[in-house]
Amino acid sequence: MNSADDRRRAGYRNGGTEVKVSCPRLSLNDSLEGEVQAFLTDEDQLHTYDDLTKVNPVTPTTVLKCLQARYSAKVFYTHAGCTLVALNPFQPIPGLYSLDVMKEYHYAPQPQEFKPHIFIVAEEAYRNVQGQLEPVNQSLVVSGESGAGKTWTSRCLMKYYATVAVTSSVVRSQDTVERIEKRVLDSNPIMEAFGNACTLRNNNSSRFGKYIQLQLNRCQLLVGASVQTYLLEKTRVACQPANERNFHIFYQMMKGATEEQRKEWKMLQDQHFVWLPRSEKTVEEDCFNETVEAMVHLGIDTERQNQIFRILAGILQLGNVSFSSSTDESQPCNLDEQSKGFLQRAAELLQVPAEELQTCLKVRTLKAGKQNVLKPCSQAECSVRRDCLAKVIYAQLFEWLVTFINNSICADRSMWCNFIGVLDVYGFECFQINNLEQLCINYANEKLQQHFVAHYLRAQQEEYVSEGLKWSFVKYQDNQSCLDLIEGSPISVFSLLNEESRLNRASDAKMLRVRLEKELCDNANISWDKFSKVPHFTVAHYAGKVNYQIEGMVEKNKDPVPPELISLLQKSDNRLLQQIFTEKEVESQTSKGLSKVTVVSKFKNSLESLMKILHSTTPHYTRCIKPNPDCKPLTFRKEEVIMQLEACGIVETIHISAAGFPIRIPFKSFIQRYGLIAKYSGSGSHSVDLEADSDGVLQLEVKNVLRAALHCLSSEKHSSLVHCGRTKVFLTQAMLDLLEDQRKKILSRCAFSIQCCWLRYQRRRRHARRQSATLIQAVVRSWLVRKQVQRWNTAAAVIQNTWRKWRALLKSLAEAELDDAKDFVEEEVPVLSPVVRERGSVQLSTIQEPVTVRGWPMGLALASAPSISVSLTATGFQKMMSVMASVSLPSRRGKYKVETNQYTQGLASIRAQPKGSVKLHCQRSPLLYADRKPDMNRVVTGFNEILLEKTL
Numbered sequence: 021m022n023s024a025d026d027r028r029r030a031g032y033r034n035g036g037t038e039v040k041v042s043c044p045r046l047s048l049n050d051s052l053e054g055e056v057q058a059f060l061t062d063e064d065q066l067h068t069y070d071d072l073t074k075v076n077p078v079t080p081t082t083v084l085k086c087l088q089a090r091y092s093a094k095v096f097y098t099h100a101g102c103t104l105v106a107l108n109p110f111q112p113i114p115g116l117y118s119l120d121v122m123k124e125y126h127y128a129p130q131p132q133e134f135k136p137h138i139f140i141v142a143e144e145a146y147r148n149v150q151g152q153l154e155p156v157n158q159s160l161v162v163s164g165e166s167g168a169g170k171t172w173t174s175r176c177l178m179k180y181y182a183t184v185a186v187t188s189s190v191v192r193s194q195d196t197v198e199r200i201e202k203r204v205l206d207s208n209p210i211m212e213a214f215g216n217a218c219t220l221r222n223n224n225s226s227r228f229g230k231y232i233q234l235q236l237n238r239c240q241l242l243v244g245a246s247v248q249t250y251l252l253e254k255t256r257v258a259c260q261p262a263n264e265r266n267f268h269i270f271y272q273m274m275k276g277a278t279e280e281q282r283k284e285w286k287m288l289q290d291q292h293f294v295w296l297p298r299s300e301k302t303v304e305e306d307c308f309n310e311t312v313e314a315m316v317h318l319g320i321d322t323e324r325q326n327q328i329f330r331i332l333a334g335i336l337q338l339g340n341v342s343f344s345s346s347t348d349e350s351q352p353c354n355l356d357e358q359s360k361g362f363l364q365r366a367a368e369l370l371q372v373p374a375e376e377l378q379t380c381l382k383v384r385t386l387k388a389g390k391q392n393v394l395k396p397c398s399q400a401e402c403s404v405r406r407d408c409l410a411k412v413i414y415a416q417l418f419e420w421l422v423t424f425i426n427n428s429i430c431a432d433r434s435m436w437c438n439f440i441g442v443l444d445v446y447g448f449e450c451f452q453i454n455n456l457e458q459l460c461i462n463y464a465n466e467k468l469q470q471h472f473v474a475h476y477l478r479a480q481q482e483e484y485v486s487e488g489l490k491w492s493f494v495k496y497q498d499n500q501s502c503l504d505l506i507e508g509s510p511i512s513v514f515s516l517l518n519e520e521s522r523l524n525r526a527s528d529a530k531m532l533r534v535r536l537e538k539e540l541c542d543n544a545n546i547s548w549d550k551f552s553k554v555p556h557f558t559v560a561h562y563a564g565k566v567n568y569q570i571e572g573m574v575e576k577n578k579d580p581v582p583p584e585l586i587s588l589l590q591k592s593d594n595r596l597l598q599q600i601f602t603e604k605e606v607e608s609q610t611s612k613g614l615s616k617v618t619v620v621s622k623f624k625n626s627l628e629s630l631m632k633i634l635h636s637t638t639p640h641y642t643r644c645i646k647p648n649p650d651c652k653p654l655t656f657r658k659e660e661v662i663m664q665l666e667a668c669g670i671v672e673t674i675h676i677s678a679a680g681f682p683i684r685i686p687f688k689s690f691i692q693r694y695g696l697i698a699k700y701s702g703s704g705s706h707s708v709d710l711e712a713d714s715d716g717v718l719q720l721e722v723k724n725v726l727r728a729a730l731h732c733l734s735s736e737k738h739s740s741l742v743h744c745g746r747t748k749v750f751l752t753q754a755m756l757d758l759l760e761d762q763r764k765k766i767l768s769r770c771a772f773s774i775q776c777c778w779l780r781y782q783r784r785r786r787h788a789r790r791q792s793a794t795l796i797q798a799v800v801r802s803w804l805v806r807k808q809v810q811r812w813n814t815a816a817a818v819i820q821n822t823w824r825k826w827r828a829l830l831k832s833l834a835e836a837e838l839d840d841a842k843d844f845v846e847e848e849v850p851v852l853s854p855v856v857r858e859r860g861s862v863q864l865s866t867i868q869e870p871v872t873v874r875g876w877p878m879g880l881a882l883a884s885a886p887s888i889s890v891s892l893t894a895t896g897f898q899k900m901m902s903v904m905a906s907v908s909l910p911s912r913r914g915k916y917k918v919e920t921n922q923y924t925q926g927l928a929s930i931r932a933q934p935k936g937s938v939k940l941h942c943q944r945s946p947l948l949y950a951d952r953k954p955d956m957n958r959v960v961t962g963f964n965e966i967l968l969e970k971t972l
């Protein structure tokens with residue numbers, strides 16, 4: 021027995037008598053609590069709980085303990101009702117994501133029965149698409165804070181689909197399939213190289229959000245993909261937070277380029293670039309070759325690559341250009357010699373005129389009526405213009421890459437019918453100094469949290485009420501008021517920011533703070549530190565309070581790009597730069613006259629379209645948890661984890677999922693899928709009008725199905741597994757499994773019946789065909805034989821004719837013989853041998869060529885016998901010959917010879933004298949001669965018999 025059992029036993033004992041009597045009240049309560057806890061939760065077995073809903077009771081503490089126990093046992097995935105919790109191991113786990121494991125989950129009849137894994141989520145979504153249960157399209161939402169493992173998880177999901185959604189392909193050629201899945205996977209290293217960076221919290225932090233749509237055709241095969249990106253952190257190009265790095269691609273170029281490439285890109289070995297801090301730090305992602313290889317696979321040729329890398333090298337050179345103020349304010353800023361060199365090289369790499377580049381950076385063009393006025397910029401303004409140039413180039417290049425990737429991997433709309441979307445967005449951010457980027461990121465997280473809450477908590481509870489379910493409500497954190505504060509209408513942080521950004525004046529942080537305070541003081545989610553000197557506001561997000569600095573927010577929201585910079589880039593000899601910025605001008609021209617699009621309004625719009633997609637799909641949530649802030653392998657910090665669990669509402673989710681019915685299916689869909697259970701168990705009406713608008717009829721049918729499915733369970737058990745609402749059926753996972761199981765059994769029974777019918781039908785058809793073939797063969801044979809018989813008849817007629825002539829000839833010979841009868845008496849009569857006497861015959865022969873006359877055996881007897889039948893009595897010449905043969909008389913002058921007949925020949929061979937008429941019966945086929953083969957060489961007995969019958 022294990023120690024837990026011992027503890028449980030001890031618990032019972034202690035809870036019985038002894039402790040109650042002897043302990044003071046407080047310690048008694050404590051120990052009781054401990055005992056109950058020990059009784060409810062077997063701590064030694066905590067790591068075996070696959071689902072956090074099974075821990076008892078469901079509290080943050082027990083959930084945390086369970087997760088910790090599992091993490092120590094190197095189990096990193098745990099279900100939390102409808103959500104999957106993924107703990108980051110911070111080290112590769114051998115065999116956890118191997119091909120075999122993928123196959124195991126993919127081919128499992130019930131993957132849910134396997135250990136929790138990200139592949140269960142992937143497979144469930146895949147099967148939902150196959151099942152065609154509305155909504156068919158699926159979204160896999162991967163959330164968590166920076167470094168929690170979202171990108172890793174998204175990559176696993178993509179690899180899973182790129183493996184299982186193509187292996188069963190028989191329709192498409194292997195070559196095409198490989199190209200598609202490879203291209204889809206190859207989009208990852210490119211986007212990570214250009215969009216990820218090493219931050220303090222994660223060495224490979226995604227600095228943009230992405231929604232990847234994996235497109236599946238009718239056979240659930242991966243035929244393409246498309247990527248939608250959100251809010252690239254472009255400020256990082258020109259300004260990297262302390263101890264953080266720029267985007268990976270710059271370091272990859274620095275470390276991975278060949279000598280020749282370095283020369284071409286003007287990146288010498290010992291060159292220092294201001295915009296490449298911490299270049300001494302090497303991270304796993306610094307692999308230039310992998311990025312180039314992926315580019316090649318996606319169709320970015322060497323020339324295009326060179327254009328891209330020249331642009332990036334140009335940006336780095338720009339970063340080293342520094343300005344110094346001129347003594348005369350009316351004059352533009354100065355550049356030292358070194359900066360001039362950097363500027364020259366930047367211009368060469370960007371392939372723009374160096375003079376013009378310098379002027380653009382130092383002088384502003386103002387419109388005064390129809391005239392352009394040139395105004396020298398201050399040192400700070402020059403730096404802002406330089407940074408702006410770098411940011412706009414990088415952002416546009418990133419956008420071009422995403423479009424290129426999409427063109428390369430996106431399938432034609434007619435080729436796919438469903439999709440599985442993978443959403444990987446930046447996690448909740450809270451730094452020392454937070455600005456517009458953090459406000460947008462946290463706003464996106466609030467939106468996702470709201471979707472989660474709406475989907476699993478609020479919707480569930482509201483639906484229970486509307487469907488008439490008795491349900492004890494769980495309190496949940498609604499973040500609608502926080503969202504109202506950020507994006508609401510008419511007054512919100514965003515609307516005030518936009519207003520300020522559209523005013524044609526320099527922004528004032530203090531004034532904006534006052535406005536915010538005045539307009540939004542009613543919202544409980546915003547607050548201010550009255551004693552702080554820096555203008556700011558604090559927002560109480562669902563995941564915690566974040567302090568936002570107002571300074572610079574309006575400028576970032578405006579994101580102005582001086583038009584002279586754009587026209588300079590349009591003149592570039594680098595064809596890629598030219599292309600990117602010509603397109604940009606077209607865009608800006610089309611939006612001319614519309615109100616100026618700010619960063620937050622653009623972000624809000626793209627987020628709204630994302631939310632629309634999410635609302636129209638079946639979501640699957642995966643919460644990634646970062647077990648420690650230092651990214652140390654297998655280190656679990658309770659405080660870190662509990663904060664994340666509470667922030668993402670996992671405990672509430674678990675509570676609701678454990679007690680509720682997480683699966684809801686409308687009556688119509690339910691009957692369409694499970695109606696066969698009632699039909700084949702014989703308890704339901706066999707045809708239900710699914711188009712009938714009456715829910716009452718459908719409800720009745722649903723109840724029939726449930727009765728048939730649960731016939732062996734008690735009614736209490738029914739209500740714990742399933743509830744029939746007014747328009748939907750509410751199920752637990754266990755009930756769904758049970759229904760699916762029964763459905764599968766019925767379907768396999770039906771399949772078996774269909775197979776039997778088909779085999780029977782095939783057998784019958786084969787038989788009928790064989791009969792037809794026999795009939796045809798018989799008809800053909802019969803026809804051939806008839807033709808043959810006709811020929812034989814003709815031949816027989818010829819023979820008869822000849823025979824008659826021959827007989828006439830013999831008769832005339834016999835008559836001539838009779839004329840010599842006198843000589844015959846004088847000759848000596850020889851003694852007749854017994855054989856001759858017995859079967860005498862007559863043979864006429866001449867000396868040279870004797871004529872043979874065939875006579876009946878026993879010719880003498882016949883010759884003297886009284887006539888029995890006309891045909892068998894020898895008369896005339898025949899009679900005489902028979903006598904001659906019988907007595908073996910020599911012929912006159914040896915001209916002929918009379919011998920016994922050779923009875924084997926011809927028709928003369930009759931061994932017995934027939935009495936009366938003789939009839940030969942032959943059995944005939946219904947078809948004349950059908951059983952005969954038209955073979956000339958064979959003896960045709962049937963024909964002989966028939967001839968014989970005719971003769972007789």
Ligand SMILES: Nc1ncnc2c1ncn2[C@@H]1O[C@H](COP(=O)(O)OP(=O)(O)OP(=O)(O)O)[C@@H](O)[C@H]1O
Pocket residue numbers: 108109110111112113164165166167168169170171172173222223224225226227445446447644
């Ligand atoms: N399942 C895993 N197995 C092994 N290592 C992992 C796993 N998940 C994450 N990691 C490690 O954790 C690191 C951070 O993960 P990842 O980049 O996916 O985080 P993230 O949530 O996407 O962060 P950000 O929001 O900053 O992009 C990875 O580089 C990887 O080394």
